[in-house]
Amino acid sequence: MNPLDTLQGTVISGLVLAVVLAYVAKLLVGG
Amino acid sequence: MEIAIFVRWLHVVGGVMWIGLLYYFNFVQVPALAQAGAEANSGGPGGAAITKYVAPRALFWFRYAALFTWLTGAYYLAVSPYTLHGAFTLGLMLAEPVASVTYIGFGVWLGTIMLLNVWGLIWPNQKKILGIVPATDEQKAKARRVAFLASRTNTMLSIPMLMFMQAGAHGLPFFG
Numbered sequence: 155m156n157p158l159d160t161l162q163g164t165v166i167s168g169l170v171l172a173v174v175l176a177y178v179a180k181l182l183v184g185g
Numbered sequence: 186m187e188i189a190i191f192v193r194w195l196h197v198v199g200g201v202m203w204i205g206l207l208y209y210f211n212f213v214q215v216p217a218l219a220q221a222g223a224e225a226n227s228g229g230p231g232g233a234a235i236t237k238y239v240a241p242r243a244l245f246w247f248r249y250a251a252l253f254t255w256l257t258g259a260y261y262l263a264v265s266p267y268t269l270h271g272a273f274t275l276g277l278m279l280a281e282p283v284a285s286v287t288y289i290g291f292g293v294w295l296g297t298i299m300l301l302n303v304w305g306l307i308w309p310n311q312k313k314i315l316g317i318v319p320a321t322d323e324q325k326a327k328a329r330r331v332a333f334l335a336s337r338t339n340t341m342l343s344i345p346m347l348m349f350m351q352a353g354a355h356g357l358p359f360f361g
Binding site for chain 2: 156158159161164165167168169171172173175176177179180182183184
């Protein structure tokens with residue numbers, strides 16, 4: 155099932171992506 | 186008034202219109218049209234009025250707000266210490282990492298992908314769905330799915346994009 159088919163799945167996917175990208179960004183700036 | 190600060194203000198205004206209409210499509214119009222279609226055979230009014238009168242206007246302001254937001258953001262970055270190059274390279278080309286440049290860079294990439302989704306996927310497929318360009322029923326069905334997924338992808342991407350857009354000045358909510 156594609157999580158983007160539901161609003162809940164879309165929002166949760168966005169939040170998970172935000173956490174992952176925040177972690178990557180922190181690594182890049184050496185924090 | 187410094188022109189760059191004025192343009193940054195316009196960038197925020199344009200962004201609110203763009204993302205506001207994106208959320209309108211995903212949280213309001215798409216579920217409303219699905220319900221209207223399901224109830225059309227049982228005496229409901231159907232979604233024709235939304236498709237004819239609301240959707241084209243919403244799509245007009247949506248796609249031009251997206252372009253306006255990107256252009257004003259690009260101008261602001263180009264004349265700011267971040268620089269467009271610095272942002273697009275996530276600050277990795279700088280002698281020392283600057284967190285705000287890296288953060289705005291993530292926001293810039295996400296916003297750019299979203300703009301390309303609007304003009305490259307959502308709008309061309311919406312033109313088929315709305316009958317602005319000719320399409321068979323099969324092509325319309327495919328266009329509906331592509332436009333839907335592109336719009337949902339942008340909704341998903343908007344969440345980290347908005348986080349990074351304010352992280353340079355206010356920090357990240359995670360791993361602080």
